[in-house]
Amino acid sequence: EPEVxxxxxxxxxxxxxxxxxxxxPISNHLYFYWYRQILGQKVEFLVSFYNNEISEKSEIFxxxxxxxxxxxxxxxxxxxxxKLEDSAMYFCASSGRDSPLHFGNGTRLTVT
Amino acid sequence: xxxxxxxPAALSVPEGENLVLNCSFTDSxxxxxxxxxxxxxKGLTSLLLIQSSQREQTSGRLNASLxxxxxxxxxxxxxxxxxxxxxxxxxxxxxGGYQKVTFGIxxxxxxxP
Numbered sequence: 001e002p003e004v005x006x007x008x009x010x011x012x013x014x015x016x017x018x019x020x021x022x023x024x025p026i027s028n029h030l031y032f033y034w035y036r037q038i039l040g041q042k043v044e045f046l047v048s049f050y051n052n053e054i055s056e057k058s059e060i061f062x063x064x065x066x067x068x069x070x071x072x073x074x075x076x077x078x079x080x081x082x083k084l085e086d087s088a089m090y091f092c093a094s095s096g097r098d099s100p101l102h103f104g105n106g107t108r109l110t111v112t
Numbered sequence: 113x114x115x116x117x118x119x120p121a122a123l124s125v126p127e128g129e130n131l132v133l134n135c136s137f138t139d140s141x142x143x144x145x146x147x148x149x150x151x152x153x154k155g156l157t158s159l160l161l162i163q164s165s166q167r168e169q170t171s172g173r174l175n176a177s178l179x180x181x182x183x184x185x186x187x188x189x190x191x192x193x194x195x196x197x198x199x200x201x202x203x204x205x206x207x208g209g210y211q212k213v214t215f216g217i218x219x220x221x222x223x224x225p
Contacts, residue, residue, distance in 0.1 A: 033213075043156070043201065043215040056212050091155060098163065100146055101203070101213065105155040 002026045006092050006104035013082055014112055021077045021107045023092030032075045033093040033101070034067065036060070043091070049075065082111045114139040116204050118216035125192055126224050133187040133219045135202035140180060147176050147187050148201040150218065156201065160187070164207070192223045 005024045013019050025032050034046040047057040047067055054067065066078045075094075079086055089106045115138045125131055135145070142164045148156040160169045160176040162185065168177040175188040185202055199218040206212065 042217045043203075045212045045214065048212065058212065093156075098144075100158040100161040101156075102158060103148075103156040 004092055004094055004102050004104035006090075006107050008107060009105065010108045010110070012110045012112065015084060016081050019079050019082055019109065021079075021090050021092075021109070023075045023077075023104055024073050025075055025092065025094030026096075026102055027073070029094035029096050029099075029102070031055075031095045031097075032067075032069070033095075034077045035091045035093060035103075036088040037091065037106075038088045046077070079109075082109075084111050087111045114204060114206060114214045116202060116214050116216040118200075118202060118219050120219055121217070122220040122222075124222040124224060127192060127194060129192050129223075130188070130190050131192055131221070133189070133200050133202075133221070135185040135187070135216055137183050137185075137204045137214075139204065139206055140183060141207040142178075142180055143205045143207045145176075145178055145185050145205070146203045146213075147174075147185075148203060150199045150201060159200075189221075192221075194223045194225050196223050197221055 007022045032049040035043050037043045045058050047061045048055045064080045068076045087110050089108050091106045092104045093101045095101045117136045119134045144163045146161045147159045150156050162169050162178040173190040178185045199220045201218040203213045203215045
């Protein structure tokens with residue numbers, strides 16, 4: 001069964017550094033998402049992406065965040081200058097029209 | 113602002129019991145509702161998706177229902193097994209579709225052998 005893959009599984013970075021989290025969505029899906037989950041808290045929506053542009057973003061997704069689909073397969077989340085409070089599990093998801101969201105296994109980001 | 117509430121926060125049951133997990137939402141403009149399972153340190157696995165036009169969906173021992181008028185969904189697990197132990201999340205997509213999905217905090221289920 002096709003799946004969403006995310007790399008790396010764990011990223012440790014120093015405060016102020018840039019990080020890029022990578023995702024390969026399911027190949028025939030049209031809608032792409034990033035979510036995050038701070039330890040012990042709810043899964044929170046960050047951004048959705050459709051037709052090569054952001055379709056919606058949350059208040060969390062400020063100017064420090066950006067997303068790209070640089071080619072036909074990858075979908076990336078960049079955090080320009082990481083803060084301690086960015087430490088969380090970041091999940092990529094994709095879906096087709098009227099189909100369930102499929103999530104990757106996540107990237108655990110630790111900012112020190 | 114959309115709120116999704118899940119009750120109970122945690123549940124511990126002996127193996128073989130049938131159980132019900134509850135989810136309520138405040139926004140009546142629902143597009144669909146999805147139930148997920150999350151194992152510790154893992155991603156989210158989709159269990160069932162209910163479109164706004166549907167009343168319920170079934171998959172094996174799982175049955176999810178949707179009552180838009182009352183703003184509720186339930187996940188029924190029949191004949192629970194230790195392997196069902198996980199956190200169960202419900203997620204609401206509003207009628208804007210394909211955009212923001214709001215999650216509940218989940219119900220942590222433990223099935224005791």
